[in-house]
Amino acid sequence: MKFGRFAILIVFFTGIILSGCGQKNEGASNPSEAKKISLTVWHWMTDRESALQELSKKYEEKTGIKVNFELYAPSDAYAQKVRAAAQGNNLPDIFSVLGEKRDFAAYVKVGHISNLAPFMEANNQEWEKGFFSKALATSEFIEGNSYGVAPGIYGVPIDMTSIMMLYNKDLFKELGLDPERPPVKWEDFLAIGQKIKEAKKQGLVSGWGEIWMIDCIANNFAFNLMGKDKVLLTIRGEVPYTDPDWIRVFTLFKQMQDAGLLYNGLVSMVNKTAEQLFANGKAVFAFNGSWCVNVYQGMNPDLKYGVMFLPRISDKFPVSVWGGAGSSFMVYDKSKNKEGAIKFLQWLSDKEQQMFLAEETRNLPANKGAAGRISPALAEFSKAIEYSTHPRVWGVSEFSQVIEAFDKGIQSIIIGEKTPEQVAQEVQKIKERELAKKKNK
Amino acid sequence: MKLKSTLENYLFVLPAVVIFSIFYIYPFSQVFYLGLYEWDGVSAAKQFMGLTNFKEIIFSDPIWWKSMLQAGWMTLVALTFQNILAFLLAWACDREIRFKNWYRLVFFIPPILSEVVVGLVWQWILEGNYGLLNSWLTQVGLSDLTRTWLTDPKTALNCVAIVHSWKGFGWGFLIFLAGLQTIPRELYEAAKVDGANSWYTFTKITIPLMVPVAILVAILTILGTMQAFVLIMAMTGGGPAYHTQVPILRILGSMDGSRYGYACAQGILFGVILVTISFIQYRFSKRSQAKGA
Numbered sequence: 001m002k003f004g005r006f007a008i009l010i011v012f013f014t015g016i017i018l019s020g021c022g023q024k025n026e027g028a029s030n031p032s033e034a035k036k037i038s039l040t041v042w043h044w045m046t047d048r049e050s051a052l053q054e055l056s057k058k059y060e061e062k063t064g065i066k067v068n069f070e071l072y073a074p075s076d077a078y079a080q081k082v083r084a085a086a087q088g089n090n091l092p093d094i095f096s097v098l099g100e101k102r103d104f105a106a107y108v109k110v111g112h113i114s115n116l117a118p119f120m121e122a123n124n125q126e127w128e129k130g131f132f133s134k135a136l137a138t139s140e141f142i143e144g145n146s147y148g149v150a151p152g153i154y155g156v157p158i159d160m161t162s163i164m165m166l167y168n169k170d171l172f173k174e175l176g177l178d179p180e181r182p183p184v185k186w187e188d189f190l191a192i193g194q195k196i197k198e199a200k201k202q203g204l205v206s207g208w209g210e211i212w213m214i215d216c217i218a219n220n221f222a223f224n225l226m227g228k229d230k231v232l233l234t235i236r237g238e239v240p241y242t243d244p245d246w247i248r249v250f251t252l253f254k255q256m257q258d259a260g261l262l263y264n265g266l267v268s269m270v271n272k273t274a275e276q277l278f279a280n281g282k283a284v285f286a287f288n289g290s291w292c293v294n295v296y297q298g299m300n301p302d303l304k305y306g307v308m309f310l311p312r313i314s315d316k317f318p319v320s321v322w323g324g325a326g327s328s329f330m331v332y333d334k335s336k337n338k339e340g341a342i343k344f345l346q347w348l349s350d351k352e353q354q355m356f357l358a359e360e361t362r363n364l365p366a367n368k369g370a371a372g373r374i375s376p377a378l379a380e381f382s383k384a385i386e387y388s389t390h391p392r393v394w395g396v397s398e399f400s401q402v403i404e405a406f407d408k409g410i411q412s413i414i415i416g417e418k419t420p421e422q423v424a425q426e427v428q429k430i431k432e433r434e435l436a437k438k439k440n441k
Numbered sequence: 442m443k444l445k446s447t448l449e450n451y452l453f454v455l456p457a458v459v460i461f462s463i464f465y466i467y468p469f470s471q472v473f474y475l476g477l478y479e480w481d482g483v484s485a486a487k488q489f490m491g492l493t494n495f496k497e498i499i500f501s502d503p504i505w506w507k508s509m510l511q512a513g514w515m516t517l518v519a520l521t522f523q524n525i526l527a528f529l530l531a532w533a534c535d536r537e538i539r540f541k542n543w544y545r546l547v548f549f550i551p552p553i554l555s556e557v558v559v560g561l562v563w564q565w566i567l568e569g570n571y572g573l574l575n576s577w578l579t580q581v582g583l584s585d586l587t588r589t590w591l592t593d594p595k596t597a598l599n600c601v602a603i604v605h606s607w608k609g610f611g612w613g614f615l616i617f618l619a620g621l622q623t624i625p626r627e628l629y630e631a632a633k634v635d636g637a638n639s640w641y642t643f644t645k646i647t648i649p650l651m652v653p654v655a656i657l658v659a660i661l662t663i664l665g666t667m668q669a670f671v672l673i674m675a676m677t678g679g680g681p682a683y684h685t686q687v688p689i690l691r692i693l694g695s696m697d698g699s700r701y702g703y704a705c706a707q708g709i710l711f712g713v714i715l716v717t718i719s720f721i722q723y724r725f726s727k728r729s730q731a732k733g734a
Contacts, residue, residue, distance in 0.1 A: 076697065083482050103699055106483040202570060209678045265569040265592040267681040282571070400698030412682040415594055433501070441488065 037340050038066040040092035044078035045327060046071060047294055051360035055353055059344060067344060086112055091332040093341040096155075102397040104139075105147035107330070108154050114331040115152035119342055127346055128153070134385055135160045135366040138325040138392040146396055155328035156345040157366035159357065162323030162384040163216055165311075166278065166286040169304040175199055175284070182308040186252075189311035193259030196284055203261040205278050206287035207271025208414075211407035216322045217287055217310070218410060221249045223320040223389065224313050235396045237435045241406070241428040242421075250413055250420030252313065257414050261285070267411040279303055290381035291326070294362035307380035309387075323388030326363060399434040402427060476706035481699040494706035505707065508686040509714070515602040515687070516666040523606035524658055527613030532647070534614075535621040545618070552611035560675025563604045567591050567676075591677050594684045601673055601685050608672060609665065613658045620654030621647070656726040663718055 043052065049071050056067040070092070072078045079098040085091045091112060097104045107113050120128035120136075128136065139155030141147065169179035175195045183189040196203045207213045222231050226245040233239040234246070256262050263269070263283055271288070278286040279299035286292070286305075296303050309319045329348075331341045347353060354370035357363065364382050365371055374382060391397065398406075409423030418426075476494055478487040498505050530548055534541045551559065566573045569589025578587050590600050624647065632642045670689035677685040679694075688711045695704035 080696070086483055099699070103481065103483065106481050106699070110483055110485050112483075209680050263570070265589040268592045268597075268677045270678065400700065404694065404698065408680075408682050411680055415592065415681050417594060417682060 037337055038068060039094065039337055039341055039344055040068045040070060041094040041329070042070050042072060042078070042082065042092045043096065043327075043329075044071065044073045044075045044098070046073045047291070048327075048357070048361045048363070051357055054360070055348065055356065058353075059347060062347075065340060065344070086110070089334060091334075093332055093335040093337050094329050094345065095332065096327065096329055100397050100400075101138075101392040101394075102147065104154070104392070105141070105145075105149045108141070108149045109147075111333055113154045114333040114338060114342070115150065115154060116156065116331065116342065116345075117152040119346070120153050127349070130349065130351070130367050130369065131157060132160060132366060132368055132371075132385065134323065134388055135325045138390055139328050139330075140393075142395075155325070155330045156349050157325035157328045158348060158354075159326040159361070160324065160364040160366050160382075160385060161290045161326035162321050162364070162381045162388050163213075163287065163289040164321055164381060164384055165308045166288060166292070166305050167308060168278065168281055168284055169306055171201060171281060171284045172306075175201070179304075179306065182306055183311050184309075186311045186313045190255060190259040190261065192284070193256070193261040197260035202263045202277075202283045204256070204285040204287060205263045205266065205269065205274035205283040207269060207274050208266050208411070209268040209270050211404060213271060213287070214407040214410050215403055218249055218253075218406070219391075220310050220320055220322065221252050221313060222246070224310070224317055225249060227317040228320075228389065232394055232396060235394070235398045237431065241431060242424045247420050247424050248313075250410065250423050253410050253413050254420060257416070262414060267414050275299065278305075289326075290323075290364050290378060293375060293377045293381070297362060305377070307377065307384075309384065318387060321384040321388045322390055323385055324390040324393065325366065399431070401434055402431050405430045472705045473709055475702055476709050478702040479700075480702045482696070482701040483699075487702070490702065494703050495710060497703070498707055498710055504683050504686065505688070505691055507683055508688050508691045511598055511685065512667050512669070512687040514598060515605055515669065516663055518599075518602040519606050519609060519662050519666045520659060522603070523610045524613050524655070524662060526606070527610040527658070528617050528651075528655070530610075531614050531617035531621055532643075534618055548614045549611040551608045554608070556608065556671040557675045559604070559608050560672045563600075564591065564676050567600055592681045594681060597677055597681060597684045601676055604676065605666065605669055605672055609662070612665075613662065616654060616658050616661075617651070620651055624650050652729060653726070656722070656729070660719060660722055663722065664715060667715060667718075 041052075043049075045052070049069070052069045056069055060066050072081050075098055078096075082091065082095055082097065085095075086107065097107050097113070104113075108115075135157040136153060139157065140153050141149040141151055143151045145151070165182075167179075167182050172179040172182075175192070177192065177195070183192060193203060206217070219231065222245070225248055226243075230239055230243075230245065234241065234243070240246075263274075263277070274283075274286060275288065275292060275295050276299060277283045278288070279296045281300075281303070296305070309321065312319050329345055331338060331345065335341055349367055351367050351369035354365040354367035355373050358365040358370055358374055358378075362375060362378060364374065364378060364385070371382065405427045406423075409418065409427055412418040413420055413423055475487070477490060477492070479490050479494070480487040530544070534544050534548075538544075567590035569575065569587075569592065572590070574590065575587040578584060588596060590596050628646050628650075629642055632646060637645070667687075668689055670687055670693070673679060673685050673687060673690065679686045679690045688707070692704050692707045692711070695701075695707060
């Protein structure tokens with residue numbers, strides 16, 4: 001008897017424990033609840049949280065549909081959460097895929113993301129035509145793309161971004177420079193390094209401890225020096241990283257360091273620290289994205305800064321800027337509220353909501369109709385959109401191991417540990433190893 | 442009757458076995474399984490690679506081994522600097538000194554602080570241009586010693602190791618103190634009656650009786666330090682270049698690069714290394730204890 005009771009207890013408690021491991025019941029138990037649609041959106045944009053909540057209220061007032069914006073930050077934690085949810089088929093109605101195009105393609109191929117092209121193209125492309133083409137390009141897969149994804153548009157941009165150089169106008173004056181004439185040529189830029197050294201100031205700040213920002217500036221240099229085609233040929237493995245043009249790209253970092261243009265300790269700096277330093281007038285230059293307009297406004301509303309293109313190294317090819325869609329939302333293809341999610345995104349990307357977002361968050365709107373309502377500083381960033389490029393539109397992706405070796409190699413050059421030639425050889429070695437592995441698959 | 446008793450015994454351990462299997466054995470087997478594949482973490486298809494990931498880590502990934510060595514160096518600093526400091530402070534607090542309860546409280550503050558907060562505070566202290574340390578050094582006329590502590594390859598790892606030790610010594614302090622308090626006071630009194638001085642008492646009574654505690658603290662230090670990463674992430678992000686990379690950061694890096702299979706293989710290999718170290722230490726401690734007995 002005792003044994004029997006004990007056995008029942010064991011089974012009971014084991015059942016309770018295991019019940020927690022079961023799948024969530026997706027369907028509402030109450031039929032009246034099932035009729036009530038609510039949408040869930042996962043995002044990572046802490047700076048846009050209050051504006052998005054405000055828009056959620058407006059949408060509920062208008063349609064009766066509740067939109068729950070759930071914030072998961074920082075961005076890498078968000079990316080991991082999305083990846084884990086994708087494994088369990090527990091993605092929310094609307095989410096974002098951060099990372100490279102290769103990652104985005106993987107989500108599409110596995111059937112997690114809806115193709116929005118039919119909705120974009122409906123009514124004589126009414127929805128699609130509202131966006132800047134550069135904003136939409138990052139979410140687009142064209143016919144015959146190297147990722148093997150069916151052609152289509154898989155995301156809705158809610159804003160745009162461009163990453164440029166900024167300079168502190170007050171510090172420019174202190175250095176005896178004209179604050180309305182930032183350096184245009186590489187030689188002029190290097191010459192400012194000497195003035196910075198003499199005045200015991202600090203030069204450029206940026207989040208070069210986070211490797212993607214080094215990657216961004218290095219690719220801008222490469223586009224200017226050798227043109228887009230040669231960069232893409234390198235990624236395809238047809239031009240080695242030991243090519244003189246690539247060695248020149250690596251050398252530019254050494255030149256900046258030698259000229260005294262780089263902030264002491266730049267190689268371990270996260271972008272948030274860089275933003276604080278620039279906003280507080282501790283650095284003459286910054287390399288940052290258009291989101292910084294909002295950040296600097298919050299940190300130091302009196303900061304006087306100008307926006308400039310990267311100094312030109314060569315006249316052979318144009319100076320390019322990393323840019324395009326800043327943040328995009330995707331619709332979960334297996335969502336029960338797919339139609340509602342698409343309608344919400346159509347509303348969110350509409351002119352009125354885009355103007356609200358641009359004003360509240362000081363980000364470049366993705367909708368053409370909302371572009372007239374941006375601040376002067378942001379307008380400078382918007383000019384660069386025309387020259388923008390982004391790895392997500394290149395059609396090919398570099399191996400992550402090569403990107404890491406490339407960017408860490410640049411850090412090594414800056415700290416004087418390796419020469420540009422050494423780094424080029426190391427990167428090429430890894431590239432060849434990965435190409436060989438790919439070939440053997 | 443015997444069968445019933447056996448069944449009853451099995452039923453007693455069943456919940457623990459089920460929970461252990463679900464939350465430890467199954468995930469571990471899945472990690473090993475994924476380590477045999479190339480997988481981006483999203484795609485439905487995984488490509489079977491056999492032991493290729495493991496071979497690549499062992500033979501073609503020098504950064505992995507550099508990160509192991511760096512974690513090893515941090516562990517060595519923790520085993521010596523951190524644990525000796527913890528032991529000496531615990532020994533001092535075990536004696537009849539004034540404000541000993543206050544000291545106990547203060548010494549235990551660093552471990553309960555968030556690693557991210559500690560990392561950021563020390564990052565400000567060690568910052569090369571406006572940091573407190575350089576400012577103090579300049580004020581006392583030692584400006585030649587100022588440097589960018591966290592971006593200089595010569596100092597970055599040592600700075601991280603020292604901050605990690607500062608953050609962690611409170612645990613050792615607490616365990617050592619608990620150990621010291623279990624030593625019967627009569628032993629000290631008897632030694633005193635026999636004319637033993639403080640040094641003799643310390644070396645012949647305190648230290649031998651604290652060996653098992655020291656072994657426990659050492660094992661916890663090794664496992665804790667080898668797996669450290671939050672503090673490093675907050676202080677240097679693993680840089681400059683690869684100078685403060687540790688194995689967990691490498692595993693996270695592989696995940697960020699969508700190389701989940703490789704990350705799983707790294708995790709398995711790292712786990713095996715830690716288990717081996719713990720096993721060696723366990724055997725060593727058993728032998729030491731047997732010798733002592």
